[in-house]
Amino acid sequence: MDLMVIADNMPAYLAGFRMTAQLTIVAGLGALVIGLTVAAMRVSPLGSLRVFAATYTELLRNMPLTLIFFFAVLVLPQFGVVLPLGYWTAVGCLTAYTSVFVAEAVRSGINAVGVGQAEAARAIGLTFGQSLTSVILPQAVRSVIPPLINVIIALAKNTSVAAGFAVVELTATGRRLAQQNPADVVLVLAGVALFYLVVTIPAGQLANLLERKVAFAR
Amino acid sequence: MRPVRTGLIALMSATVLALTACAGGSDDGEGTEPAGGATPAEETAEFPEGSTMAALAEAGTITIGTKFDQPLFGLVGPNGEPEGFDVEIGKIIAGKLGIAPEDIEWKETISSNREPFIQNGEVDIVVATYTINDKRKEVVSFAGPYYLAGQSILTMTSNTDIEGPEDLAGKNVCTVSGSTPEANLLQNYPEAKVQALGAYSECIEPLRNGQVDAISTDNVILAGFAADNDDMEVRGEPFTEEPYGIGLALDDTDFRMWINDVLEESFEDGTWSEAWESTAGTVLPAPEPPTVDRY
Numbered sequence: 145m146d147l148m149v150i151a152d153n154m155p156a157y158l159a160g161f162r163m164t165a166q167l168t169i170v171a172g173l174g175a176l177v178i179g180l181t182v183a184a185m186r187v188s189p190l191g192s193l194r195v196f197a198a199t200y201t202e203l204l205r206n207m208p209l210t211l212i213f214f215f216a217v218l219v220l221p222q223f224g225v226v227l228p229l230g231y232w233t234a235v236g237c238l239t240a241y242t243s244v245f246v247a248e249a250v251r252s253g254i255n256a257v258g259v260g261q262a263e264a265a266r267a268i269g270l271t272f273g274q275s276l277t278s279v280i281l282p283q284a285v286r287s288v289i290p291p292l293i294n295v296i297i298a299l300a301k302n303t304s305v306a307a308g309f310a311v312v313e314l315t316a317t318g319r320r321l322a323q324q325n326p327a328d329v330v331l332v333l334a335g336v337a338l339f340y341l342v343v344t345i346p347a348g349q350l351a352n353l354l355e356r357k358v359a360f361a362r
Numbered sequence: 363m364r365p366v367r368t369g370l371i372a373l374m375s376a377t378v379l380a381l382t383a384c385a386g387g388s389d390d391g392e393g394t395e396p397a398g399g400a401t402p403a404e405e406t407a408e409f410p411e412g413s414t415m416a417a418l419a420e421a422g423t424i425t426i427g428t429k430f431d432q433p434l435f436g437l438v439g440p441n442g443e444p445e446g447f448d449v450e451i452g453k454i455i456a457g458k459l460g461i462a463p464e465d466i467e468w469k470e471t472i473s474s475n476r477e478p479f480i481q482n483g484e485v486d487i488v489v490a491t492y493t494i495n496d497k498r499k500e501v502v503s504f505a506g507p508y509y510l511a512g513q514s515i516l517t518m519t520s521n522t523d524i525e526g527p528e529d530l531a532g533k534n535v536c537t538v539s540g541s542t543p544e545a546n547l548l549q550n551y552p553e554a555k556v557q558a559l560g561a562y563s564e565c566i567e568p569l570r571n572g573q574v575d576a577i578s579t580d581n582v583i584l585a586g587f588a589a590d591n592d593d594m595e596v597r598g599e600p601f602t603e604e605p606y607g608i609g610l611a612l613d614d615t616d617f618r619m620w621i622n623d624v625l626e627e628s629f630e631d632g633t634w635s636e637a638w639e640s641t642a643g644t645v646l647p648a649p650e651p652p653t654v655d656r657y
Contacts, residue, residue, distance in 0.1 A: 221571040308560035319540025
């Protein structure tokens with residue numbers, strides 16, 4: 145048992161951490177964009193868009209993330225769609241999976257905005273797009289930020305699933321180091337956990353801060 | 363550093379105490395109650411008192427850790443019983459303790475939990491394509507080896523670019539995240555693009571789809587895949603030596619030496635060859651028995 149095992153392998157840890165952070169940021173941004181779009185479709189006046197958005201959400205929300213990865217890596221090729229293994233497949237799967245949670249969080253935020261707001265916007269002649277972007281979303285986003293940060297924290301941890309699919313992020317790094325240091329497996333994994341906390345704890349603090357900043361009386 | 367170390371020592375001593383207590387308990391029963399019907403009584407008598415062998419023989423059962431997903435070595439089939447060369451080796455050892463095959467409790471061990479399972483006493487021995495190496499010897503001890511495997515390469519039959527590990531440079535090579543073959547590739551063939559998945563079986567479809575160019579792990583595992591997939595074949599000679607040993611508690615030297623005796627006996631009396639022929643020997647050529655390493 146040697147505490148130095150973490151310090152000695154710092155470059156490997158940092159490389160893994162960088163990959164985890166990169167996956168979180170890229171997939172997080174992608175999920176925000178797609179999630180907002182899906183949420184807008186979910187409340188749109190067009191029935192077909194609502195049905196599409198609802199199907200997309202229910203499908204992805206109720207499937208385990210690992211299964212989505214398996215689908216992309218092992219099933220899609222059967223239908224002729226051969227994705228390169230590794231980073232971009234992982235980003236795609238994490239984005240798709242996280243986007244539905246973003247969409248649901250945003251939809252709940254939209255629903256929390258009083259119906260009178262939407263009616264007033266329509267009464268003064270705003271189109272659906274205008275009322276959404278200028279009236280409803282600005283109010284919805286405020287109440288949505290804390291749950292969105294929860295979604296991002298979950299995403300940071302979910303990136304570990306990519307370890308089983310040819311991405312060397314923190315968890316895969318931990319496995320490699322554990323293999324090289326069988327006597328210090330506990331410490332190696334504790335080191336991995338520490339690096340996850342470096343992402344998730346500040347994110348939680350940020351959520352608290354923003355919650356206080358954007359809180360408003362309705 | 364000190365508190366961690368002290369805590370660990372305390373934990374380890376507690377484990378040792380607990381184990382000793384268990385062994386002591388079964389010793390008390392000796393003589394008063396003969397073990398199960400099929401067990402020959404003289405088998406139990408020959409073990410020194412207080413030894414692990416005596417304790418296991420007395421208990422009439424042994425817990426053996428093995429792989430449940432490794433074709434030819436340890437694979438659980440539809441009937442729920444593990445089958446393979448490792449399993450047969452386990453049965454030979456149990457048999458010498460007077461324990462019938464049906465009294466063996468099989469426990470699944472995966473690559474990453476073999477050391478903890480031995481250290482915690484969750485299994486008595488591990489026979490699970492377990493490569494003997496010096497780092498592992500710091501935490502567990504090894505009897506054997508009972509087989510010498512080696513890392514090799516599997517590619518599509520149609521692929522003529524890859525004939526050996528040197529040809530892996532710039533190629534996508536599939537292996538398992540956190541495995542010995544992965545570490546070998548990273549260290550000795552840094553030019554190869556390692557794509558680590560969760561299990562070797564998951565590498566098969568990506569190989570067929572061209573997402574990876576080769577799969578690399580122990581030749582015995584690859585041979586199983588090649589036997590099941592006519593469009594794939596094993597290329598080149600093994601380029602590492604992976605002596606498979608039987609893992610057991612670090613300080614149980616008597617038990618280790620006894621298992622070494624059992625293995626040597628099985629090499630000579632043909633039970634080892636029989637075990638091989640009925641399992642991995644259906645696909646792989648018959649090997650020479652290795653030399654046991656009594657370190």
